Amino acid sequence: MKTARAAWRRLEPVHGMIYFVPEARRRYAELGLSGHAGYFASRGAAFGPASAELIISTFYNFNPAFVRRAVAGAWDATTPQQVLDARYTAAGEALRRAGIHELPALDEVLTLTHRAAEAARDHGQGRPLFAAHAALPWPEEPVLRLWHAQTLLREFRGDGHVAVLLSEGVGGLEALILHAATGDVPVGFLKASRAWPEEEWADTLERLRERGLLDGDSLSPEGALLRRHIEDRTDRLALPGYAALGDTGCERLAELASPFGRAVLQAGLIELG
Numbered sequence: 534m535k536t537a538r539a540a541w542r543r544l545e546p547v548h549g550m551i552y553f554v555p556e557a558r559r560r561y562a563e564l565g566l567s568g569h570a571g572y573f574a575s576r577g578a579a580f581g582p583a584s585a586e587l588i589i590s591t592f593y594n595f596n597p598a599f600v601r602r603a604v605a606g607a608w609d610a611t612t613p614q615q616v617l618d619a620r621y622t623a624a625g626e627a628l629r630r631a632g633i634h635e636l637p638a639l640d641e642v643l644t645l646t647h648r649a650a651e652a653a654r655d656h657g658q659g660r661p662l663f664a665a666h667a668a669l670p671w672p673e674e675p676v677l678r679l680w681h682a683q684t685l686l687r688e689f690r691g692d693g694h695v696a697v698l699l700s701e702g703v704g705g706l707e708a709l710i711l712h713a714a715t716g717d718v719p720v721g722f723l724k725a726s727r728a729w730p731e732e733e734w735a736d737t738l739e740r741l742r743e744r745g746l747l748d749g750d751s752l753s754p755e756g757a758l759l760r761r762h763i764e765d766r767t768d769r770l771a772l773p774g775y776a777a778l779g780d781t782g783c784e785r786l787a788e789l790a791s792p793f794g795r796a797v798l799q800a801g802l803i804e805l806g
Contacts (some may be wrong), residue, residue, distance in 0.1 A: 642786065
């Protein structure tokens with residue numbers, strides 16, 4: 534399980550950069566999607582003309598009012614296929630800017646990641662974002678095939694994570710605040726990108742303190758235990774894809790993935806502000 538998690542985490546920047554790069558913002562703006570409308574429409578376009586309510590449900594931790602405002606009129610301006618095309622074009626442009634296409638292990642990393650993503654397709658029940666993206670055709674270009682494969686593995690894991698949060702009774706804003714309390718991601722970035730009103734954030738923060746999950750703004754021992762349980766369960770639910778690689782394949786992918794994630798970060802493709 535640890536090697537599968539390492540393989541995912543080290544390669545995850547290859548997918549995650551699409552939410553930050555100027556190439557994506559520019560391509561979405563050309564379609565009439567400005568600001569966060571591009572993010573919600575591009576990630577939700579695999580569903581077709583996704584409603585705000587579907588995005589709120591599957592994306593999980595965004596302020597619903599914020600999503601409704603951002604998505605309003607998106608599908609009057611453009612079509613899901615146009616948005617998907619723009620997303621793939623932007624992904625290719627950004628990854629080539631990072632030099633991913635020149636890394637010597639690209640073919641082997643792609644083979645392993647593709648195998649894991651294809652294996653995950655046999656376990657798509659209850660994973661709506663993954664299933665929608667898994668129904669999309671595979672790109673031809675190796676860099677885009679790698680991006681698509683890692684996107685599938687990310688959404689597969691993400692759907693499992695939402696299932697764990699639901700089973701543990703942790704709502705979207707609660708999950709966000711508990712994540713912020715780990716210190717892994719700047720609180721300011723999470724507040725700005727998820728757009729919950731400050732009053733709701735403060736009220737939820739206080740409720741989590743009353744439940745004994747927070748000590749001030751940090752995780753309490755009970756909160757840390759819950760977070761570890763959630764992450765461990767998420768790791769287990771993400772295993773079906775990586776199980777196809779076996780321990781040796783996961784170790785190999787984890788080893789080879791590091792230069793790919795590092796290239797993305799060194800090129801400045803992910804900026805949390």
